[in-house]
Amino acid sequence: MLKYVIFDFDGTLADSRVVLVAAWNSLAKKHNFKKLKLEELDALKKLSIKERSRLLRIPLYKVPIILPQFFQLYRQGIKNIKPYDGIKEMLNDVEKKGCKIAIISSNSRENISYFLKHYQIKNIKEVLCSSKIHGKDRLIIRFLREKQLKSSEVVYVGDEHRDVVACKKTGVQMIWVGWGYDAEEVVDPLKPDYKVYTPAEILKVIK
Incomplete structure (x- = not known):
């Protein structure tokens, strides 16, 4: 049961697409990652996590370090989710x-x-x-x-x-x-x- x-x-x-993209682009500017456009999300959906990390220029080992910063930025736009x-x-x-x-x-x-x-x-x-x-x-x-x-x-x-x-x-x-x-x-x-x-x-x- x-x-x-x-x-x-x-x-x-x-x-949360709009907020995720905005939060990511703030990090991208700070850390020299690749910025995203909202219309690019559909293409990203077809990629694995490793492929996305390569495309966005973020090493996988940095993801746990970046996540807390990402969610702080995410919080700023949460009213749009x-x-x-x-x-x-x-x-x-x-x-x-x-x-x-x-x-x-x-x-x-x-x-x-x-x-x-x-x-x-x-x-x-x-x-x-x-x-x-x-x-x-x-x-x-x-x-x-x-x-x-x-x-x-x-x-x-x-x-x-x-x-x-x-x-x-x-x-x-x-x-x-x-x-x-x-x-x-x-x-x-x-x-x-x-x-x-x-x-x-x-x-x-x-x-």
Whole structure:
């Protein structure tokens, strides 16, 4: 029996494209990374993390160092972040089905808490965050242990290749969403358990 639906944040619940690009370009100017245009995001979606790091001229080992700076800049534009269409209704329906809802994200708790409060999303009580870009599997394992859950009692909803990897490592089923930051061809080799293209389709999966 499914007890929890865990969501990623950016690219899954929150449409943060404009703010992400603005925050990135502030860092790019400071550290001599390649700047981004909003219209370039679709091309980036088809690249792996390594390919993106090469294109943007940021070594992978610098990512954990840069992330705290990035999310500070992100916080400055957080009022421009909004839920994707249909997200709030979908979350309400998930709760009505008797499932609890959590977020596991590499964004900061402060940013996510502000977003939830600003949009009066009250059915998400638990938020776990990691500054490590590949740290979600550890957070999922910790969550399962603390809640005394079996992997079969949880499903994770995310949009990126690394989300699928984390779920494969933990034995948790994964729902990939088609409106986020990784293109379908990037995640397909890992065979996510489910693929959806609208928030309403998530309800059909967990049903």
